[in-house]
Amino acid sequence: MSLLKQTIDSIKTTLNQEVFDAAKDRLLNQAKPPESLGVMEDISARLAAIKGTIDVKLTNKRIVVCASDHGVTEEGVSLFPAEVTPQMVLNFARGGASVNVIGNHAGAIVKAADIGVNYDFDQDLPIFHKKVRHGTANFTKERAMTRKEAIQSIEAGIEIVAELEAEAPVDLLGTGDMGIGNTTPSSAIIAAFSGIPVEKLTGRGTGIDDAALANKIAVIQKGLDLHKPDPADPLDILSKVGGLEIGALAGLVLGAAARGIPVICDGLISTAGALIACELAPAARQYLFASHKSVEVGHKYMHDRLGMEPLIDLRFRLGEGTGSAVCMELLDLSTRILADIKTFEEVGVTNI
Secondary structure (H helix, E strand, O other), rough: OOOHHHHHHOOOOOOOOHHHHHHHHHHEEOOOOOOOHHHHHHHHHHHHHHHHOOOOOOOOOOEEEEOOOOHHHHHHOOOOOOHHHHHHHHHHHOOHHHHHHHHHHHHHHEEEEEEEEEOOOOOOOOEEEOOOOOOOOOOOOOOOOOOOHHHHHHHHHHHHHHHHHOOOOOOEEEEEEEEOHHHHHHHHHHHHHHHOOOOOOOOOOOOOOOHHHHHHHHHHHHHHHHHHHOOHHHHHHHHHHOHHHHHHHHHHHHHHOOOOOOOOOOOHHHHHHHHHHHHHHHHHHHHHHEOOOOOOHHHHHHHHHOOOOEEEEEOOOOOHHHHHHHHHHHHHHHHHHHHHHHEHHHHHHOHH
């Protein structure tokens, strides 16, 4: 049995209903108006059901930033050159990137993963070395990767979760991305699944102008017309118009869900990975939290397809896992709301 199939088969189809019901009952009987803390109460009850306890402790938080290059950058879809990808991976490893700073504040350990960067890193560099190939092919000319490579990229993410768990049990996992040009395959993925016109799903990425945006839309449409990815086959979509880091992000979600770990997905690219994961294994959705609403227009359509509401809107469009890092603090706080706010009975309030 393949690692991918074994992982999917290991994901529980339902969470702990008894604990979920106990959490909802406690929330309704706390010394405050019922449901007055809104979404935070929903988060806390779902975390309790995932963890099997009212008193959830999110002590070991990890953020994995999956990185890869994209052949489609040859088509002028990004403001920045592909050489930036390895430079940013080095920055993650040295602790100097945005996600390092925000993650550190949230109490999370951040580590990058090379899934398909077109550069050979020193094997001593403190990252996950999981390279499948040196970047995808230009999907306007040929499929981005083979189906076998797509599976390898997903399994790389699954392996990373296993390696993290071997160090210490992970309480909360955040996903992030790095890869110049990767909003293009991400937009192609949601277009392939949804059938929504490409122009409605495609944003400016690193900040391209109107002419470059028109070109980006045309590039995505060309890839879709050439390959005709099957909306009923997530691996077909990933292999034809996706990205290696997107596959690994899907693997992180699947690997976390199989191990009962809640996972927060970041922006457009991380959510593309989460979408692939949940199309492969719908039960993984129970373990998934959407961090924020990106200014990338396709992000909303991904959330709609997943049936998820993002927790915050700070006009982020960076990626890296920055939204995941910010929302780790919200999830942490939600656990205290459930466990520590006293009920009317506990504080001796009667006649309520």
